[in-house]
Amino acid sequence: MRQASITRATKETQIRLSVDLDGTGQAVIATGVGFFDHMLDLLARHSRIDMNIEAKGDLHIDFHHTVEDVGIALGQAVRQALGDMRGVTRYASLHLPMDETLTRVALDISGRPFLVFRTDFPAAKIGEFDTELVREFFQAFAINAGLTLHVETLYGANAHHIAESCFKGLARALRAAVAIDPAAAGEIPSTKGSLGG
């Protein structure tokens, strides 16, 4: 069963979260940040990873701790659910169009975390949401999930579309990369015989 639950409590945030990599994309999301809930809902729906995410953070300061800590906990859950990564497809990449925006996402479930994030936003805010937090989420998620993750927005004009293309691109790449490769089910997809560093 490729499932995991994480509970994480600090002075800044309290998070309860669970994932099922072999789900259908059902999402129950409540972070207190409307735009972030919208992005996480897309992430679950398009990855087909079931996600239950409940976060209570210090939103009276700003959204930074909540967004980053959900990224950390969600990454930890995905890594735990992957186990020894036996049978996974491992690599995936795609271009994700969203109206005028085009974002390319490439990822490797490598156990060797690395983020390249080449996405600029034409606005500092989407509603109350700081657009710089998109990168913070991707960084926290990639590092804790053990992903090598490259995100590049080739062009785009609308900040909402740009953010959405990044999250949907991540979701679709994750869906393909975590899928069990039927030709190699039971095998660890590495000549080293293990993934994880």
Ligand SMILES: [Mn+2]
């Ligand atoms: Mn939208």
